[in-house]
Amino acid sequence: MKTNATTLSDEIRDLGLEQYVLELEADGLTVVPASVTGVDPDLLDTCQSELLDAFTRVTGGCPISMENGPEGELVWPESQASFLRQPGDPDPTQVLFQQLLKTHRAFRDLTLNPSVDALMDHMIGRLPNGAKARRLSSANSFLKWQGEHGYGESLGLHADQAPNPLPWGTTALTANATWALSDYNLDNGALAYVPGSHRFGRHPSFPDAVKLAKPVDCERGDVIVWHGATWHGAYPKRTKGVRLNYVAYYRHQSVLPQENLKVTMADEPWDDCGDPNLMRELIGFDDVFPYLSGSQSFPRLAK
Numbered sequence: 001m002k003t004n005a006t007t008l009s010d011e012i013r014d015l016g017l018e019q020y021v022l023e024l025e026a027d028g029l030t031v032v033p034a035s036v037t038g039v040d041p042d043l044l045d046t047c048q049s050e051l052l053d054a055f056t057r058v059t060g061g062c063p064i065s066m067e068n069g070p071e072g073e074l075v076w077p078e079s080q081a082s083f084l085r086q087p088g089d090p091d092p093t094q095v096l097f098q099q100l101l102k103t104h105r106a107f108r109d110l111t112l113n114p115s116v117d118a119l120m121d122h123m124i125g126r127l128p129n130g131a132k133a134r135r136l137s138s139a140n141s142f143l144k145w146q147g148e149h150g151y152g153e154s155l156g157l158h159a160d161q162a163p164n165p166l167p168w169g170t171t172a173l174t175a176n177a178t179w180a181l182s183d184y185n186l187d188n189g190a191l192a193y194v195p196g197s198h199r200f201g202r203h204p205s206f207p208d209a210v211k212l213a214k215p216v217d218c219e220r221g222d223v224i225v226w227h228g229a230t231w232h233g234a235y236p237k238r239t240k241g242v243r244l245n246y247v248a249y250y251r252h253q254s255v256l257p258q259e260n261l262k263v264t265m266a267d268e269p270w271d272d273c274g275d276p277n278l279m280r281e282l283i284g285f286d287d288v289f290p291y292l293s294g295s296q297s298f299p300r301l302a303k
């Protein structure tokens, strides 16, 4: 019998990704270094400066630097519960930028990385006709600064494919490629994850999930790739400065996207990138579902 674990695509072999596939199968998460993905350092620099500029814009002028974090006093609106903030929590020390695919070509080009694409194809698999089922779900960035609380005692542990009904199988219904735009370690708010938890096929249970969690140590320029069933969250950022990333989030073609990219990107410069055909496929412009108008023909009564 062929399974994801035993079938390696030509791309996985050609790009020398076997070791990372093995880690994904065993642990549900892997870190692929820049020397393997061949990422262009200019892309990382451009994404970083775009995100820092975006922070200053959305805060109405708060300066920010990678070394110091926000360099002004921040006032949050009246508490709205969200995954960034539970009732009773202190003010958050992070923001989440969304809809990045349309904001700058650098985000689009980073999304097209061949190593990430091959790993997504491995985890998410193929449709019955052999077509690749991996599609983009959303494009985001977490910008985090110093704060003792973070996500609190739970470390915010969750599985990204949580909105999908149980039972989950081995095929990833969603999967995450997070480009580190700053170093990640325990003290500076690293991603926390539970090795092997993608094989539990369920939501995290507490407090055992927290006890099993480990920090993901990595360097700026590495990409952290994980299965949608892998339990993860983040440690609080205890050091000054910014922890920054770019998150390309994927889905199986049959799973609803977080951002309706087929609609939101239609009038945006989605083809202004290194591989417009791949971007077209990842957004799903040519997918049959969900359709905007009927596609079926009907027979006519012969005259």
Ligand SMILES: O=C(O)CCC(=O)C(=O)O
Binding pocket: 142, 160, 176, 178, 190, 191, 232, 233, 234, 247
């Ligand atoms: O780094 C974090 O704060 C958590 C990120 C996360 O949950 C995600 O990207 O799915």
Ligand SMILES: [Fe+2]
Binding pocket: 158, 159, 160, 232
């Ligand atoms: Fe997540």
